[in-house]
Amino acid sequence: MSGIAVSTTINGDEVEYLCQADETLLDVLRDRLEMTGTKEGCGTGDCGACSVMVDGRLVCSCLVLGAEVQGSTIETIEGMADGADLHPLQQKFIEHAALQCGVCTPGFLIAAKDLLERNPNPTEEEIRFGLAGNLCRCTGYDKIVRAVQDAAQEMKG
């Protein structure tokens, strides 16, 4: 297959792929690399289900072309747990039942991790504003906010 050759680092591994000019990073992750942890909700930047980190910045992978990340470092939900050890946020999402269908969950986890790395001690308002780019149709958000607050406590140690 012809296409644009791209080399990147994804969750610490060097990854090379070929993609078409109009393919998004989300398409590449899901359809070419079979990393389906990153979800597609809207495809237009509104829901945050496709959130990933590109070079240390939280972005919607549906609004990034696969070709744009040549030479970039990418982090996805697949890299969040350390083997069988869940990240504190993942653990707290389970404990607080902060998910139902789960489509929004990978995006919330990636965005919440970025939030806590930038602000280890956020107020409830800061959490709600910080996660405003992530939509959830099931939980009503409250349990998600509680899980993030609890994870923040735990991560502070």
Place this chain on the structure above:
Amino acid sequence: MQYERPETLKDAVGLLSNSKGKAFVLAGGSDLLVRMRGEYIDPDVIVDIKNVKGLDQVAKTAKGFSIGAAVPCAELGENKALKKAWPGVVEAANLIGSKQIQGRCTISGNLCNASPAADSVPALVAAGAKAVIAGPGRKRRVAVEKIVTAPGKTCLEKGELIEAIELGKQAARSGDAYLRFIPRTEMDIAVASAGVNLTLDNKGVVKSARVALGAVAPTVVLVKDAARAIIGTKLEEEALDKMALACAKACNPIDDKRGTIEFREKVSGVLAQRAAKIAYARAGGK
């Protein structure tokens, strides 16, 4: 469709100038990719400017700041010097979308997308910002309020792109501010918005001012009468009322379910008044 990632400005201009068919600059992609997906546009060539040397920097220059066209808005919020000098511009840029959108979107893209409701534009116009335009001809500097000519249209010619947005040094006793009205608390398009930049004399009297309104006309409008209404005052109630009246007069809004004409006229004045008060306090006025 062809995807290009030039590393020099010259190559970027060359690609845009020599392309057959429709060529688009790609900065953050938060408008462009949405429009491609919605099939509103069908580019033949996309020129990604994020690898062009120098465009990813906010430079402090002898004259003020130069914000490269590829700098994401999130980075503006992290730049302490810029935030201190131009808090209104930075708060406007940081209102765009979500944290995810912030990680990508640029103020040059916000301007070139040419939406009447673009959040950073009224703040940039109030701040007297200039766009540095590179192209096949000579480099030119154009006031931000002159860039957008109609909804979705700019004055950029084929082959041209914005290289940077320049902000001057903020004069002593100056302040700027930006406010918008949206029905939600975040992630929404402005129904009306206002940017104000003003400078005080040593007695706290407004010496000069610029007032710009967004989302109430086909393009962002610089309202000179609103500025005149507060120059020579300490923002007394009478002056603020005159300012709001001038704002309402300058509106030429659409009438839709998000805001009627009457509502937009009224709210633009209220926002301008509130933004003026914030700018006044930031300038050290009491």
